Amino acid sequence: MTEASPAGTIATRLVALAARPDDRWSITFLDSHGAVFERCGAAELAARAARVAGFLERERAPGAPVLLVFQPGVDFLVAFLACQWSGRLAVPINPPRRHRLIQRLQAVAADSGATVALTGGGVAEQSALWQADSAELAAIRWQDVGDIDSDPAQATPLRAVDPAATCFIQYTSGSTALPKGVEVSHANLMADMARMEAAWELSPSSTMVTWLPAFHDLGLIFGLLQTLYSGCPVVQMAPNSFLQRPVLWLEAISRFRGTHTAAPSFAYDLCARRIPPEAREGLDLSSLVMAMNAAEPIDPQVMEDFAGVFGPHGFGRETFAPAYGLAESTLAVTASPVGVAPLLFALDAAALEAGRIVEAGASSRRLVIPGSGAPLADVSIAIADPETGRRQPAGRVGEIWVGGPTIARGYWRRPEESAATFGVRLAGEDDPTGYLRTGDLGAMIGDELCVTGRIKDLIILSGANHYPQDIERVAQGAHPALRAGGGAAFGLVGEPGGEQVVLVQELERTQRRTDPAPLFSAISAAVWQTLELQLARIVLVEPGAVLRTSSGKIQRAANRQAWREGALPVIAEWRSARQQALEETRGAAPGAHASSSGQASALEGWLRDWLARRLALPVSAVPLDRGLGELGLTSLDAVDLAGALGTHLGQALPQTLAFDHPTVAALVAHLSGSPPASLPQTPPQIPAPPPGAGGDLDELLSMIEGGGRGHD
Template identity: 40%
Template sequence: MHRTLASSAPSPTRPPRLQLPCPATLVEALLRRASGRGAARPLFTALGAEGQRLEQLTAVELLGRVRATAAALGEVGTAGDRILVPALPGTDFAVAFLACLYAGRIAVPVPPLRPAARRRPADCADRLGAIRRDCRPVAALVASARDALPGEEGAGLAWIPVARAPGHPDLLPDPAALDPRAVALLQYTSGSTSEPRGVIVGHAGLMANQQAVRDRCEVDSATTVVSWLPFFHDMGLCTGVVLPLVSGAAAVTMEPSAFVRDPLVWLRAIEAEEDVFAAAPDFAYELCVRRIGPAERGRVDLSTWRVAVNGAEPVRARTLRAFADAFRPSFFRPEVFSPGYGLAECTLGVTLGRPLYEAPVRRYDRDALARGTAVPAASLDTAVELVGCGPPLPGVRIEVVNPATRRVLPEGAVGEIWVDAPGNCQGYWDREAESARTFGARPAGSAEGGPYVRTGDLGCLDGGELFVTGRLKDVLVVGGENYFPQDVEAVAGAAHEAFAHQRAAAWPLEEDGPGVAVVVETAERDPEVLARAVRAAGVAVARALPAPVSVFAVARHLVPRTTSGKTRRRDCADDLRAGRLPLLAQWSSLPPRPAGPSERRRSV
């Protein structure tokens, strides 16, 4: 069933927004901003760890620094060459990213070159090395010359400091900077199910996607975007840099570490503005509930928060409820939440809830979902609670397709989500065969629309809303029916207080025999409590899933995740099998395996 929805009507609390001609590229948007009426108004404001203002740039100042940095890039390579843009502090990332585009180069956002202590340097080096091998960049932009990587790590790259002052006022943008058909950036996927791949994002797709978000959420010059999201991730890049330029809004940003250290800094920054758009993954709202106490909640005013996007990982109804309940004294309204769904292959957004309309939460029958149909649950014991991620953004068409037959499924049926949108990207860098499979899909027996992006995600359409049920590659097949790992993880986490609000990973025990494995993080260390917890989780999962169950408790931060916070279930399975996960406790409904000859000799 085809679902092409028009932009929602303006909300009753805001007057209709004046429709202005849309710039064709982000550089054109910057040029317009720097020559318009708001040219002297702060565009980007960077906050420190305590929420103090570190730096501010108007559009005119930003353009001056962009031109100076683009002039330095002009000395290296040619148009179309790739440039690494690490997540730089303050306003440096925005300058570096836009300078790449201004110079006609292809920006490649990457994590910080020197990671924080909590992140494993080897993991970051491996990821950076994989990206360099894939796209062969000629240079990297850094905050200062001393930030260049030494030795072999830095060999083969020109290290260019971001300009600290305006320069080259007469420098014109490279023709590619004003060509909507040109490539703007490579957005490397976070690698939840595979090695990172460079998604080719064109200027036209980037603009179309964020213009659709702008129109759905009525973001304009009266709005301030407040973000702590990492710039090397698609949601952080679009929210913190692209959307403000496309919409005329201002942006207030801070380092991700500032939010993790004290989530209240984010909320205080929201409180300081008049009309706020802010986006974050589900875990961020949960962290606010756990880390900000009742007394602090009573001293923060969130009444100016108009759009609170929840996306980038599964949206949980319990998180929406918990945050709304916890911050009711802060004047937060539940209808401010706008759950969304998107992926790098479509630039970012695909669906998004309408602001000031409460997100629908539906309880579907677990067994019916396993058979591929979304029907209301008869009781809470058999229910899976799913949050509607909104209708498609303006201009976006979604089909739910049987992944085996490629036939379009009716509303209420669960299948793979396919997307036809102006923001669909051009493919994966230097991977033609894989690009054709993912970006060139067409439903069987239908010539309408397309080509589509195959998302690899499963879901259904219900009343015009998209409900996401899980990843196709992560599905647990039990007795010929499909179960979703996040549901199993939720059941395990809810079974005992030692596992409450903790990360979990579930997958089929294909190599070790029939059944399902669940690894749950915990801060608990009492062996007796842990023994009860793993047993409670195992019993709860076994009641919900007709299969043998094995549950393993591990310390916090040991379940692998991607750079955007998604659980890497395959890597977790590999770590468990290889003995790389130190176990605190375990329980299994599987019968013990007979000991092999070597194991019997060790037990003698």
């Protein structure tokens, strides 16, 4: 083995940093209270990575995939770099929680062909449970890095690699049953990080602050690896720490004088809405050079609200840096320059719906679309007709096609899907390398890319991806009166309270006069507990009413339009309690609740009051036996509820509490040990999640569409 050239890979960057006596690079990991839990410098990180690499040299051949299954922390970065050090292919994957993501772990393990998994901390103990439940996972060699990275005799020299070779495999996020692994080469990774460094002015004097999950491309590449490339320190915390206490993120920026950070739009919204004025005291965000806004559709109002709330604490609108990218292009495609306020375009909504870019007039219906920046250096963007593959003229919406040195090699062991997505040629043009088809719709307005929608029917809520077919399948399994294959789930964008999900569902022909109330409850509960997703509306329709193509495929966009126009033969329609509140009683103050004596009654009163305040409902609209998802509790709310209730009771409670006990009555029964009379003795059976269905709170943040798309 010979040493690779000093600047060829992220591993050689680490070696160079470790050799500098004045190097200031370090990774500092914060605990759930914001205190320093661990700090590791470049020399120590290199030594630890070399020792774990020694284990991989003995266990697997160069180029072999290795699963990385870690909770957030320094161990993950050690393991990732050990793979680079030894020429093995890192396959980051989030650990299952409550067995909810075992199917996804199984699918990734099977698709990648990995026979070794690196893990650490509490995950090592959990892996024994997964192996007991899964023959696929039992066949894998599970290795705790803590058992090998303390032995200097394990270390191995840095292995030379071909820059064009695969560096790691980034599996697509979302609730798809068949995740695809994107092959990112060493050259891809270095090219993308070089361009991000130039666009966002990163240098050794910068400081990154991140809470993004490291198994996802944005958290991995921009949050961690970019700091090694640019030589700047990084301060990291767990995603769940941010979800429970969003102020910890901003406090870390203030304390460590963070210059760069990134988050999806919902995170900025969470901070603006959930951090009270007294908790903002002492925050100083003036050190920030840029705050990337990416990984889900960007809401201009959220940026305005965040800048308004935190402007007095040193945050300027020009700090926001909207961006667009996808795993198939390593990470970034476009970038907004530092020091320039985001560009917003007021467009004619009717024209945009027809695929045309027209500036809104005084009397037209307006839709404000944010720009996502200009293409990075040497990155080309074409707006193509998705049906014909021809380049669209200026002022027309089409599919975003991307070319350049950051485009990944393809999908791991999927030649047909790779050929359909990578290296695609524009019709009538003779381009030598071709383009990547992103599946996203957009247009160029001057030099600015504007993302306007998605060709596929992906629904993005709070950074989490949901495939409509998963929602439909879970809903239809909730009750025999619902016709299998007869549903259409779709998102509504731009609604009060954020994107909403509507399900249009056919009834079986013999069930058209069935009482709809039990059906609504069954559907809402099943979708909430299985996918951790709240439906805003359920629309029951006549058999055969759901619109399909001539080949029988569900036309979700057409069903959305028909529902909006009242053109569907509706039997019954349901709105969630939160949706009713938004439409009918928005702003109503929660009423007082008088709880009776006794632990269960007091707990019941506390829960109803907390839910009423959080969901902007009167206490009377928070019954004991109504599903929390039906009331409008989101996954983020559920995390807050567990934290607030734990503080109230003086005990640690699992963040999955609201999913395990999904009504007020069930929560009271679980926590008090005395089931109330209204609690059914046998809970309704909830269908098992489909393979790969989302559900982990880190999966909630794993952002973007099935190809890792949507940093827009």
